[in-house]
Amino acid sequence: MASDTDFAPSEIVRADANATSELDRTLTRRRLLDRAAAAGIVIGSAGLVGAAGDAWAAPSATPKRGGTLRIGMVGGGQSETLDPNLAVSTIDTCRVLTLYDLLVHARPDLSLEMRLATEFLPNKDATRWTIKLRKGVVWHNGKPFGANDVMYTLRRIAASKTNGALPAVQPFDLAHMRKVNAVEFELPLHVPIADLSPAFVFYPMVIVQDGWKDFRKPVGTGAFMASKFKPGQGSLFTKNPHYWMSGLPYVDAVEISSIPDPQARLNALLSGQVHGVEQLSFAQAKEQQSKGQIRVLVGNGPQIVPITMSADLKPFNDVRVRQAFRLMADRPALIKGAQFGYGQIGNDLAGKGLKWYANALPQRHQDIDKAKFLLKQAGAENPTVTLYSSTAIAGMLESATIFAQQAKKAGVTVNVNNGPPDTYFAAKYLKWAFGQTNWPAIPIPNWINESLTSKAFYNETHWKRPSFDRLVLKAQAEQHEAKAKELWFEVQKVLYDQGGYLIWGFAPFLDGVSKRLNGVVPSGFFALGNFDFQHFWLS
Amino acid sequence: MSELAAPELPIVEVRSRRHPLAGFVLRRLAAGVATLLVVSVLLFVGTNVLPGDVASAVLGRDSTPAGLAAIRTELHLNRPAPERYWTWLSGFVHGDLGSSVAGQAVSGQPSPISGLIGDRIRNTAVLALFTIALLIPLSIGFGVFSAMRAGRPVDHAITGISLGLISLPEFVTGTLLVLLLAQWWGLLPGVSLIPIGESVFSNLSILVLPVLTLLAASLAQTTRMVRAGMLEVLRSDYVEWARLSGHRELDVVLRYALRNALAPTVQVIALNVQWLVGGIVVTEYVFGYPGIGQALVQAVSARDVPYVLSVGMLIAIVYISLNVLADVLVVLLVPKLRTAQ
Numbered sequence: 001m002a003s004d005t006d007f008a009p010s011e012i013v014r015a016d017a018n019a020t021s022e023l024d025r026t027l028t029r030r031r032l033l034d035r036a037a038a039a040g041i042v043i044g045s046a047g048l049v050g051a052a053g054d055a056w057a058a059p060s061a062t063p064k065r066g067g068t069l070r071i072g073m074v075g076g077g078q079s080e081t082l083d084p085n086l087a088v089s090t091i092d093t094c095r096v097l098t099l100y101d102l103l104v105h106a107r108p109d110l111s112l113e114m115r116l117a118t119e120f121l122p123n124k125d126a127t128r129w130t131i132k133l134r135k136g137v138v139w140h141n142g143k144p145f146g147a148n149d150v151m152y153t154l155r156r157i158a159a160s161k162t163n164g165a166l167p168a169v170q171p172f173d174l175a176h177m178r179k180v181n182a183v184e185f186e187l188p189l190h191v192p193i194a195d196l197s198p199a200f201v202f203y204p205m206v207i208v209q210d211g212w213k214d215f216r217k218p219v220g221t222g223a224f225m226a227s228k229f230k231p232g233q234g235s236l237f238t239k240n241p242h243y244w245m246s247g248l249p250y251v252d253a254v255e256i257s258s259i260p261d262p263q264a265r266l267n268a269l270l271s272g273q274v275h276g277v278e279q280l281s282f283a284q285a286k287e288q289q290s291k292g293q294i295r296v297l298v299g300n301g302p303q304i305v306p307i308t309m310s311a312d313l314k315p316f317n318d319v320r321v322r323q324a325f326r327l328m329a330d331r332p333a334l335i336k337g338a339q340f341g342y343g344q345i346g347n348d349l350a351g352k353g354l355k356w357y358a359n360a361l362p363q364r365h366q367d368i369d370k371a372k373f374l375l376k377q378a379g380a381e382n383p384t385v386t387l388y389s390s391t392a393i394a395g396m397l398e399s400a401t402i403f404a405q406q407a408k409k410a411g412v413t414v415n416v417n418n419g420p421p422d423t424y425f426a427a428k429y430l431k432w433a434f435g436q437t438n439w440p441a442i443p444i445p446n447w448i449n450e451s452l453t454s455k456a457f458y459n460e461t462h463w464k465r466p467s468f469d470r471l472v473l474k475a476q477a478e479q480h481e482a483k484a485k486e487l488w489f490e491v492q493k494v495l496y497d498q499g500g501y502l503i504w505g506f507a508p509f510l511d512g513v514s515k516r517l518n519g520v521v522p523s524g525f526f527a528l529g530n531f532d533f534q535h536f537w538l539s
Numbered sequence: 540m541s542e543l544a545a546p547e548l549p550i551v552e553v554r555s556r557r558h559p560l561a562g563f564v565l566r567r568l569a570a571g572v573a574t575l576l577v578v579s580v581l582l583f584v585g586t587n588v589l590p591g592d593v594a595s596a597v598l599g600r601d602s603t604p605a606g607l608a609a610i611r612t613e614l615h616l617n618r619p620a621p622e623r624y625w626t627w628l629s630g631f632v633h634g635d636l637g638s639s640v641a642g643q644a645v646s647g648q649p650s651p652i653s654g655l656i657g658d659r660i661r662n663t664a665v666l667a668l669f670t671i672a673l674l675i676p677l678s679i680g681f682g683v684f685s686a687m688r689a690g691r692p693v694d695h696a697i698t699g700i701s702l703g704l705i706s707l708p709e710f711v712t713g714t715l716l717v718l719l720l721a722q723w724w725g726l727l728p729g730v731s732l733i734p735i736g737e738s739v740f741s742n743l744s745i746l747v748l749p750v751l752t753l754l755a756a757s758l759a760q761t762t763r764m765v766r767a768g769m770l771e772v773l774r775s776d777y778v779e780w781a782r783l784s785g786h787r788e789l790d791v792v793l794r795y796a797l798r799n800a801l802a803p804t805v806q807v808i809a810l811n812v813q814w815l816v817g818g819i820v821v822t823e824y825v826f827g828y829p830g831i832g833q834a835l836v837q838a839v840s841a842r843d844v845p846y847v848l849s850v851g852m853l854i855a856i857v858y859i860s861l862n863v864l865a866d867v868l869v870v871l872l873v874p875k876l877r878t879a880q
């Protein structure tokens with residue numbers, strides 16, 4: 001694991017009140033790209049940090065100050081925005097995290113770091129939390145930061161209907177929030193949650209100023225202040241001289257440009273016009289790793305591009321069919337073919353490496369005979385199914401095509417339907433019997449709440465079981481660590497045995513950075529070291 | 540390419556009291572307006588039959604029914620299509636390009652398209668003008684030279700190379716140029732980004748590769764047309780007569796032959812200029828150049844219908860105007876046509 005001594009100065013990091021945090025807990029529910037995805041891209045991910053081949057600039061080197069950091073991102077045209085309620089594409093995320101701060105920030109190794117919050121204190125049954133905020137933080141316009149800002153932000157998210165973190169605030173009883181003092185407030189919950197702080201790492205939950213409405217002239221508490229912004233083209237942010245992390249940032253300015261074409265992004269980096277680009281394709285990453293002209297950041301983490309089977313639609317309404325399909329997948333071959341060997345094989349569960357992940361369940365391997373047997377038992381021999389796919393996410397269509405080949409061995413005909421990438425998640429998403437999806441690094445409890453409970457926003461596998469919902473609530477409320485672990489194992493055992501997700505592998509983040517760029521660590525959580533630009537410096 | 544060599548030329552009515560060209564120009568303009576109307580309908584239908592709309596494009600996978608409904612209501616997307624078309628069209632004929640719905644969706648305020656595209660139009664125009672400024676003299680020079688040396692090695696070289704360049708799509712030529720001039724030799728920037736707050740004029744080196752890419756395709760085609768037109772004229776009787784009268788070959792070519800050879804040349808240059816205006820899209824995309832073509836691609840992805848319509852119409856207007864202009868220019872340039880019939 002890469003050292004983050006430079007990355008997490010001890011004076012600003014305070015341990016989470018509830019967390020003994022190593023790996024885990026974290027992470028985000030990310031909005032899916034769309035236009036960005038249209039360009040054929042990997043997003044999201046998390047995990048164990050792996051440096052790519054070449055040596056890092058020594059973390060002990062004294063950081064140099066000054067210069068303009070230039071970043072090339074995929075871009076989203078006129079819909080690029082600095083409003084966290086509407087931030088969708090990765091370039092929006094990148095800018096939002098440059099301007100504003102989160103209460104809790106996920107480090108590249110997926111541990112948590114307190115940013116604008118300093119402490120989360122629960123009541124006895126974890127239905128009411130007291131959140132203490134950082135003192136002495138000042139907004140870009142000079143106002144002091146405090147509880148009013150956070151309470152305004154949470155209400156604004158809930159009222160927006162469009163904020164990507166909407167599911168995360170659903171359990172909050174915002175009507176009964178109470179300010180304790182300038183830097184402390186109480187947050188009651190509709191359901192008990194034993195571990196609340198990971199719910200605040202979602203980047204659309206960055207804190208905006210109390211009452212602020214004009215996001216064309218945004219004001220944040222972040223390391224950089226908005227200077228110029230042209231949607232679909234570029235933006236300039238200048239150093240915040242009053243930033244609360246002392247001594248940071250190192251660079252004087254950050255310029256973030258939209259470069260939609262993947263080859264143009266790489267060309268910009270190779271010819272020295274930018275210092276970092278997001279989302280190298282698997283092929284580009286392989287090639288550049290062997291050339292060594294730039295550094296390739298491989299951020300291994302729990303991002304997934306799984307196949308989904310709807311548990312209420314034929315033929316997948318029979319659990320034996322779902323199991324058979326999971327047994328037809330040759331997972332190492334999928335990793336090799338669809339992801340050029342990047343990433344790790346999956347076990348039909350999300351969140352490998354994160355807290356509560358059920359490591360004890362045996363790894364599932366291809367077993368064609370058993371798959372055939374199960375199909376026969378279910379009365380579904382030699383079925384023909386249509387798999388809705390697209391090039392919306394890197395590796396999506398490739399994995400669908402490879403899986404179709406593998407399924408043939410079990411007598412199953414899979415017709416791959418290659419749909420338009422920019423509307424893949426708009427058209428029949430959540431309706432089809434057999435499709436694909438994409439999830440970024442997200443804490444396992446949040447993922448289950450968002451995709452597998454009866455009222456889940458993204459119930460991709462049509463998984464609606466009241467008994468399962470009760471089990472999830474019970475696990476979520478359990479404050480005793482060992483008991484909670486057992487309960488979450490039970491939850492995952494149900495999914496492993498009966499669920500509709502075919503999670504064949506985990507995909508990494510692949511970014512490219514110049515050798516002049518220091519302070520950036522490959523992150524399993526998000527692109528370009530989670531866009532934590534205050535730690536970046538140019539040599 | 541033979542259809543280019545025989546452009547549809549006006550039949551000039553000598554009887555008319557007006558300037559002989561006036562009626563022709565008026566007829567062409569009327570046809571142009573009709574064409575524009577058809578284009579606007581096609582653009583509207585085309586952008587509307589694409590699956591999804593701006594609300595789903597802006598929200599992506601996070602689109603909840605409530606979120607989609609909120610954006611659609613705010614942007615009045617629930618109104619019937621003919622009504623939306625009419626609102627846009629009546630605004631457009633009054634000079635109002637409308638508001639970018641993608642911009643409005645993310646800011647909650649109207650984003651007038653006229654305010655968004657000014658820089659992009661200028662950037663595209665600069666790219667196109669540099670290309671044209673090189674294209675015209677070079678293509679005439681190479682074409683004439685090649686025709687004068689018809690059948691000799693230098694002619695074969697020029698026609699061969701130009702055939703090769705025509706066959707290569709811009710993204711291939713562009714990529715090869717980037718590889719050679721930006722990555723291997725490191726002479727030029729590999730992408731044409733304009734730093735925010737600066738203009739293209741303070742970064743002229745970023746224009747070199749896109750201009751070369753555009754030239755590669757258009758110059759080759761134009762050169763071949765000039766050569767073909769020139770060869771035909773050089774074989775004609777009056778050129779033979781001029782030669783027999785003892786004029787120097789260079790005089791014959793430049794003073795007698797060239798003007799009559801220009802008719803197809805003007806047409807093909809006009810076609811290339813039109814292509815530069817509308818078809819610069821691929822080159823802008825490959826180089827990340829912030830022009831109108833790149834914006835159009837992004838607007839289509841975002842299902843930003845008013846943006847696509849207005850920009851599409853502006854491009855169509857330029858296209859049609861250039862067509863008329865080229866026809867008029869041909870008549871003015873080529874004396875023969877003025878006395879036709």
